[in-house]
Each structure stands twice: as structure tokens, then as C-alpha cells.
Amino acid sequence: MKVTVVGAGAVGASCAEYIAIKNFASEVVLLDIKEGFAEGKAMDLMQTASLNGFDTKITGITNDYSATANSDICVITSGIPRKPGMTREELIGINAGIVKTVSSSLIEHSPNTIIIVVSNPMDTMTYLVHKTTGLPKHRIIGMGGALDSARFKYRLAEALGAPISDVDGMVIGGHSDTGMVPLTRLATRNSVLVSEFLSEDRLNQVKEDTKVGGATLTKLLGTSAWYAPGAAVSGLVQAIACNQKKMFPCSVLLEGEYGLNDICIGAPVILGRNGIEKIVEIELSDAEKAHMQESSEGVRKTNGLLAL
């Protein structure tokens, strides 16, 4: 199993590290445009192999896509991150050009690859890859919901005073400060609905804290987060590589599901060796449907800025 990660910055390196530590891939290629940067990150990570006990071979390369040839999975993290006070959508001007060039170079050398898009604004970047590469929809996956759901569980556990392992929940919709749809109605603590334990007001607070999870960290760090994003990507890569058939909310091209068409947005999917093996449609409440609709309008507005 060969995995390429483009962008050896904060998220790309964290993602490569988690993939290696989980020890399921034979090879990870880190590629960056900055001379020597990916080589340095790869060497540093390889020097953790004996300490962390993994056999994955990590190599770094400066912008030479021949090194990525025949990758089973390619992750795109190249592009700029936001600074405090910015939205993800403001990154489109620079990141769209980067994602378009990178995805085309990757596919040239790995025509059968599955692509995971991380660069922001992620739903629109996923749509861009869909529109410009011609890859089948099950091989284009946007990572956002897996991270947002992890943050949702963190906030739920905080509100409940419970360990995170007691909690389950999912966030669908757009990966943006206003577009996320945390499904508080369905969240559970050991299969008991969290509404049994938390007031509506507290649940609304959890929902709002979850939606601004990325902005909160950006304000604290001065740039956006990387540990949980890297871990979330590694979870998707592992589900595909190990054919786990796990369910994650991912940005996926919808063709009628959730009443939406011609848009990439977060919905639950089953991930296996073929990429997206199924889009799972769950029954939403009227309020959730309205929130999903509103979320899709936000994503479409950003998609409208693409020069397609």
C-alpha cells in the first residue's frame, strides 16, 4: 500500500506520522514544493521509526511527481492555512490553483488512485477535483466531517463530564464555521441519547462550540490545527487501505441524496478498498434538513467563485 501526501506542512506531516505509527502502509511519500522541506520532514519522521516501532518507509521529495507513481491513495494538504479572523472560504484564491495543479500531476502518475482532499475551503476544493479530473466520484473524498465529529465528541464529553470513549456523534454538512450540522439529536452516551443528560441550551452550546472548532484553534495557535486533522485523515486512509467498511462523514458528490445535486458536501459514507462504497442516507428532522439546505447554499456560493 503506497500513500502519497502532498504538502509536508503541519497537516501533511502530522498525517504521515499517524499513518506510519498505525503501521498499515508499506510506503508514504511526502511531497512539497519547498526545496528540501519534505526530505527533511521524512528523515525526521523516519528517525522516530525505531522509537515508535513502525516499518512504514517514509520518503520526502521536492515537487517530483514521478516519486509518487502508482500510489493507491493520495492526500492533498498543499495550500495556505487561515490566520486568526479569516474564514476558510478566503483561502480559495490561492488554494484553488494549487489543488488543481497538484491533483492533475498526481493522477498523471497514479491514474487509479483514490484522492483525499484536505486543503480549504475543503468542500469546494473537493468539487474542483471532481470537476477538473474526471475521476469517478467514489475515488474523490473530502476530509472534514471526521475531524468535526471528533471535535463534537470532545465537546459532548466536556459537557457530560464523561470520557470521550463513552460518547458517539456525527457532524454532517459543509466544513465551515456556519455550515456544519452537528447531529445533537442522535448523539449518545453508551447508546443513551445525550438529551437525557443535557439541557437544550447546553446542547446548543455544544453545537456552536463544535461549528467554530477550527476558528477557536486558529485563534489560539495563530494558524490552523494539525494534530486532529492529521489523525482524522489517517483514519480515512486506514479505512480504505484495510478495507474496513467504516462509516465516516466525508465530503462527497451528491446526486439526489439529501435532496442535493451537483455539490460536494459532508454526508455519511462507507469507506473501503474502493474508496466511497456507499453514501448512507439517514432520516433528518425538519430543522436538520433546513440546516443542511442552508449549509449547501453556503458551499454553492463558494463553488461559484471557481473559474470552471
Ligand SMILES: NC(=O)C1=CN([C@@H]2O[C@H](COP(=O)(O)OP(=O)(O)OC[C@H]3O[C@@H](n4cnc5c(N)ncnc54)[C@H](O)[C@@H]3O)[C@@H](O)[C@H]2O)C=CC1
Ligand atoms: N479539511 C480539514 O479539515 C482541514 C484543512 N486544513 C487545510 O489544510 C491546508 C494545509 O494546512 P497546513 O498544513 O496547516 O499548512 P502549512 O502551511 O503548514 O503546509 C502547507 C504546505 O503546502 C506546501 N505547498 C504549497 N503549495 C504547494 C504545491 N503547489 N505543491 C506542493 N506543496 C505545496 C507548502 O510549501 C507547505 O509546506 C490548509 O489549506 C488548511 O486550511 C487544515 C486543517 C484541517
Ligand SMILES: O=C([O-])CC(=O)C(=O)O
Ligand atoms: O480551521 C481551519 O482553517 C482548518 C480546518 O479546516 C480545521 O481545523 O477544521
